[in-house]
Amino acid sequence: MHVVIIGMGAVGRDVAKVMQAERHDVVVIDNDPDVIDVVNERLDVATVVGHGANPKILQLAGVDQADLVVAATDNDEVNLVAAIASKQLGAGRTIARLHSGEYEDTMSEDEVEKGLHYGMLGIDVVVSPPILVADEMFQIARSHGALDVHLFAENRIELAEVELMENSPVIGIALKDLTLPKQTRVGAVVRGDEIFIPSGKDALASGDRAYLFGRTADMHEIEDLFCHGQEASRVVVYGGNVVGEVLSRRLSRAGVHVTLIAEDRTAAKKLAPGLAQVTVVHGDGTDIARLEEENVGNADLYFAVTDDDENNLMSGLLAKRLGCPRASCLVHRHSYQELYRTLGIDMVISPRQIAADHILQYARPPQVESIVRLGDGDAEVLEVTAAMGSPVTGKPLSKISMPAGVMIGGVLGPEGVHIPDGSSVIEPGDTVVVLALTKQRSYVEKLFQRSLF
């Protein structure tokens, strides 16, 4: 596949890195020659120095032949123009990354019904990191103590990441002897730096992080078993930006009491009219007295989502010190992610990684519906449609030889979703959620493609 990526920020670089490793032909455009030098040094891609919205530059990068164009600069307008121009020049699919809430508003469902959507401009997919982050944080708030939540198969299969505390009743018992709630199962385990798919003989240990599969409706049960969490009923959000706004609105609509702390008065004043059920205050989230005033210690969940990584970290740590059981931070710089966890932040969310994941799913063969990378990208969850005649279909799963490092987490068939066991049979056309170590990807692809014989 020929891919053109415009803008070598964190998202663009992440996408380029994964795509070149998957042996796609990648051409990248950036207007900073120094950035291009670094890319040349580290990635096996072709490079063009120039302004990404300039049609000449786009042509030079071969967008007319491109199957996919990703406009991921930090400037929304450049991204829009680049995506539109690429489409005009003959590109296949175009993806534009948009930060601003302004553009997001035209995306709401009512607007689409009125004929306002990006498709009319020739943009196939709009990836908006703030909205994606808000979505993910919302799912976390709704779960019973999960660190991270992903939804698959029309939102009917859920993957929840939980951390095992010392007092968890599942510790030390071999998985085959563990009685899990119906239609749930353990997908993968992160222990230290390593991610692995446990067999029946493996037992979980304190400090492990486990990925659990289940029907979305059944997840609270297994989450309760693993980590005794509670659905948040009182949440404090720190950050008067698009993420804070969208997250507060969604949570308040779901009946959660939300306090939104905006860094300055003007921002707070702008936000307040649109957030009827939310308590909007202004103040510094790194000021412990201010946090005490807002009674952060009594909140179930604390989100620090400002644009400043350090403020988010400090604010999150202060909230935990004040007694808030769980704190989540937004981190813009990839490399901080693990560090924040070590320091005691429960959930660290990187908008760039989420955006990159979202973009990457469009680089897969069409039968792959979505993809989420776990850990540092050592494992991934794929949502795949089983092709007619592919090796995975037609016989019970226990009869299919699967290497260690591949497991099937859920199936969406005509009769609805179920979490398969050894006797389950996958039918062609079923949507299957597969968790696999990244190095097994080619095997997974073969498993779901029609064989030649």
Added chain:
Amino acid sequence: MIPANSKRARLSLVRMTARPLGLLLFVLAAFMALCAALGFLALPADGWDIASTQAGAHSMLTSAGITGVVGLIALIASLGVPFKIGRREALFVVSSIWIAMGVFGAIPYIIGAHMSWADAVFEAFSGVTTTGGTILTEIEGRLSAPLHLWRTMTHWIGGIGIVVLFVAMLPSLGVGGKRLFQSEAAGPDSGGLSPRIRDTAKVLWWIYLSFTVLEFFVLRVVGMPWFDAIAHAFSNMATGGFSTKNSSIGEYNSASIEVVMTLFMLVAGTNFALFHSAKTKGLSVFWKSHEFRVYMFLFTGITLVIATDLRFDMYESMGEAIRYAAFQVAAIMTGTGFATADFEEWSTLSRIMLLCLYFCGGMAGSTSGGMKLIRILIIAKAVVHEVRIGFRPALVAPVRVGEHAVAEGVVRATLVYALLFMGTVGLGAIAVACLDPVDITTAFMASLACVANVGPGMGAIGPTENYAFFSDSTKVVLSFCMLLGRLEFFSLLALFVPGFWRR
């Protein structure tokens, strides 16, 4: 004192290199076996002796066996060593691969032709670096058909670059492949054929292979015997210069063969990327390339000057003068080094013109030798630029070649390259003069012909003479010069900078 951890770094570097080296030796062994088989194309009807061919094939197979076994040992030694190619590793791998090619390439000469080790190593390095200077006084009788083929085969392997073949064959090198590729690259302009380096390498090998096959058939059509056509196609497309005949191409005394070979020498000296883009964008890409225009201008211009000069000096007709001049200009300019005339007998003007061509080379991204025309262009423009700055210091303008601005770093690297080229030629000449009692022309030209990968020089090593009379130590020095020239100095010299081994 070397700190302990740097010793460890050195050891792991060496062990890691064992894997590509092992693979290389397998490839070499395969090519040796191929030579043994193809040797039987040397028909008795064309004057070849079947018994000597069989003996030659046998010695080629023995060499292949030795090379293969050593390759296997290297591969076993490399088991379990992680293979990750950074900048340092790429330089080390490429340099050691090339040294190994020269050393193992010498085995057939020692076994099959009973050469001394210095002669064999010189001949092998002259082969892989596509220099084409020989130590053989009597070429036809001394070697059997498979060995003749091996000589030209070493040219062919080294021409586009063995590492390019590796990058094309091995998947999963990723960006490491790019580093390897750049460490072996010919000229400052490389890549850009395809976003992925592996595809670029594949395209290059396809172009190279196609032209070689094409030349083989065309040579056959214009009357060259089967065996000679294969050998010369290998030698020509690699801009090598080894011939199966004592008097090189002059032996055939055929105008049509000379025209064909002149054309293919010019093709081999053209940037291969142009052929690739011509496929989609049409023939205009050639004319749009500034470097190509200079290439053609220099070729025709110097051919005409020399032909006019020779017309009054030696030859009866202008046609005849152009025939010899064009062939020789192409042969020297692209660094091939074939000969149809003894240019030592030409006038001083003509010889000076040829001497300049030793430095020029063909285009970047080709198999040719010399400094490459794009570098000459950049240097010329940089000189003009400096002169302009002299009388208008406020001028802000980049060095331009055609429409394109050349980055300052590239200009600097080019100037350093030129200095290294001149410096190596100078030091090489001094070394030759120290080691052997030769005149100044011979010393200088031996060094230049080797660094520029041309082959025949002037003085005692002119087109009708050879390098046989040099002492063993001179042959080693000149082999090193050839390798420096082929790898364009930086890759090989990095190994001699102390910081390279320190972590």
